[in-house]
Amino acid sequence: MLVGLKEVLEEGKRRQIAVANFNTPNLESLIAVLEAAEELDVPVIIAHAQLHERIVPIDRVGPMMVELAKRSKTRVCVHLDHGEDFEYCKRAIDFGFTSIMIDFSDLPYDENTKGTRMVTDYAHEHGVDVEGELGALPEREGSEAMDVRKREQPAPGDERELYTKPELVGDFLEKTNVDALAIAFGAVHGLYKKEPNLDMELITEITKKTDIPLVMHGGSGVSDEDYREVIRRGIRKINYYSYMAYAGYAKAKEIVNTVEADYYHNIGYGARQVMKADALRILKVFSHM
Ligand SMILES: [Zn+2]
16 A cells, blocks of 8 residues: 555554655556565565666656556555655655655755755655755765766765754754655765775764654675664665666576577566565565565
8 A cells, every 4th residue: 555654664664664765766666676575574675766867757657656556555655765856856756756866965064954945844744754855975876977967076085074963953954854864874875896984873863853754875795693683773765776786687698698588578577586585685684584
């Protein structure tokens, strides 16, 4: 069934688990994720990232996501990932998304809070939940390929500059009125080039300031042990995508290289099977199964 972000995150809190957020920019990943969540009877968030607009427009994939969520046996939130402007957020709301993330984290603090508040007020009027971001991840996934606002990159060694500052959390939440907060504590979008070094203590510090559900982006490529630790410390939503997408890619490549002449649909089907296996694996970790 189609539900809001607050509802799945409340279940997450009750069960002391993290709810997985998967981007689903094609039918294969969408089916893979829904089947995996239904099999385990866990809540799930399916998301369309604004930067995937070129790969799959929201007016095509959005209605498909909403309809399949409504028909699902499990609790499914349909979410806009990294909304970058108000207009696009409004479009997602028009298509029936139950949750949006507005990401003004690359703007100066005052612009971030003011812009986020405008979106929050509009979304709440329409019964839609909102995730905001305070602090920033160094790169948006796929941003090198897309015409999105470029972040200034921190100098090596200065990455901590982008981390969420606990002393701003109370003020940010009061000014923006968001329902979930994405924080930055060392994770990186995309495939990791080296082991991420997560500042676990920072999560705990932030949970002392607020009981709002906390969100981790860049959740791919983290060890199972670290996932359990961030969940234990209070992360309730983890955005996981890159490694599932990579698993699908690797399988497609294997099929192309080993099968002489075949149909395109068999590539998609093969990729879907391995993406489902990957989703099952990560959902079990996030749900302590
Ligand atoms: Zn993200």
